[in-house]
Amino acid sequence: MPNNGTSCIVSIERFKPNLFHLEQGEGLFKSHSHAALLLFQRNCSVEAPHAVNDLTVQGIIQEVLKEIHSSYYTPITVSELASRHFLSESNLRKKFTESVGVSPKQYIINLRLMEAKRMLQQTNKAVEMISSEVGFTSSSRFYDYFVRSVGVTPLEWRMQSIQ
DSSP states (O other), rough: OOOHHHHHHHHHHHHHHHHHHHOOOOOOHHHHHHHHHHHHHHHHHHHSHHHHHHHHHHHHHHHHHHHHHHHHSSSOOOHHHHHHTTOHHHHHHHHHHHHSOOHHHHHHHHHHHHHHHHHHHHHHHHEEEEEEHHOOOOOOOHHHHHHHHHHOOOOHHHHHHOO
């Protein structure tokens, strides 16, 4: 039987009086109960009409963007982002690319490069240190991405931006 947004809201409302008791509970039951309610709510959103589903997808993409911006300098992966939002990696990539215009991986790379350019311009730190601080695990990969994106090496870009 297809589910609509209203029946999900009504169904989840039935659980709310019991949430107080769940919050008082301990251990495994409490965590499984919360997980089940979250999955139930997520499944309702998936089966809801397109307008509600689009809002849910946009909300997830906004959360993913917040996560990326708050931790771009760490070894963040698309797989981790997807699992935190109960999505498959391919589904997250598809929805993210549709909403933002580039893949999550490319977005992270672009954000790292933008921050690297800022640091190259505003600090005297070594290029290798900057590449590490913005989240690149290899300075050679950083150089490759930088040259492909900007057209010159990071050191050349630094000299040009100072003039």
